[in-house]
């Protein structure tokens with residue numbers, strides 16, 4: 455296993471290229487199952503572990519996938535299969551997003567149940583509700599979701615859960631509905647840019663979809679879909695992470711390719727904290743305009759503040775003079791980073807779904823352990839700001855979601871090395 459060694463205290467400056475969005479790319483790659491023709495997907499963050507896992511899964515399902523740099527070509531190779539095995543789903547929860555396409559195209563799917571994960575329980579009841587409404591018979595047997603349908607018929611589907619809309623449940627329901635007979639309406643649909651990107655790809659394949667990007671998506675089912683070429687949107691969470699890298703190190707970074715319209719809530723919070731974010735030629739420039747001031751953050755579904763930026767925002771608040779409150783409304787247990795940040799001298803305590811952060815002058819480097827993907831990114835940010843050396847062990851989650859992070863950070867002036875753990 456690898457670890458990262460960071461010598462903190464350097465201001466990050468320069469330009470960083472933002473990769474294609476992992477969370478847009480995963481359902482879009484799954485959507486290629488819906489077609490019998492070749493699909494070409496560009497701007498794929500192909501170095502990421504989650505993307506390689508998805509390509510492995512597509513191969514298991516009878517698709518041929520080839521990668522050339524950031525371009526992935528997918529087409530059906532041989533006999534189609536409909537079983538997503540435990541060995542792949544257990545390494546990447548997002549494998550569940552082949553459920554909708556398999557049901558849509560093959561009328562059957564067997565998907566290993568993903569189970570919970572380190573950020574808390576992650577049920578799939580809304581995914582099952584969505585496809586059941588379209589006429590699919592769903593059973594759980596031996597740890598697998600067994601889904602069969604003679605035919606799919608359009609339906610009105612309400613997809614709200616205890617924590618609001620669901621991104622991948624919306625994706626699965628939408629991907630099944632595009633090949634259903636008749637009209638479907640998905641209410642309380644997720645509005646995330648990743649869902650908009652998926653819908654745009656489905657439209658290029660010949661689907662009739664309206665209203666994506668709003669909580670009401672309308673679909674008129676079609677008989678078949680053709681191939682399509684599509685470019686993945688930039689990764690707003692990677693961009694947000696580099697924004698905080700600039701703010702936390704008092705640096706000056708230009709994010710190439712990022713889109714401010716996908717990051718409104720993050721930018722709003724950063725502005726309130728005293729960070730300037732401006733559109734400049736070639737990207738978005740981020741730097742402090744004054745001393746940081748505390749800002750309260752509450753996560754919500756899009757366009758609210760993303761849960762995937764909560765941990766990184768917390769790192770910034772640990773070195774911001776004053777008290778801030780960070781409330782997690784999507785995954786109330788997603789606070790695994792707190793104890794590691796506290797090991798670096800942060801002063802954070804948890805009260806229910808809220809973390810109370812008392813800013814300190816400086817963090818100090820320490821031996822810490824990474825956990826989930828975004829918590830790992832938060833620890834890297836803390837390490838960049840800390841005095842001295844930080845060793846972050848178990849960084850494999852970072853490789854699931856951040857392309858060549860140490861290379862990109864080094865280019866910005868960070869001292870960061872990847873080492874094999876002894």
Ligand code: EPZ
Nearest residue numbers: 477548575576577578579580581615617620621622784827
């Ligand atoms: C997506 O997961 C992302 N993953 C997550 O990013 C992200 O944190 C999450 O959306 C929220 O934005 C991918 O896109 C691959 P949800 P998803 O269903 O779709 C509850 C990362 O770090 N819920 O929108 O699985 C759920 O427990 C990852 O890149 C149900 O109750 O998340 C949560 O409280 C981590 N029943 C809320 O809804 C369901 O059937 C939102 O989760 C489904 C979800």
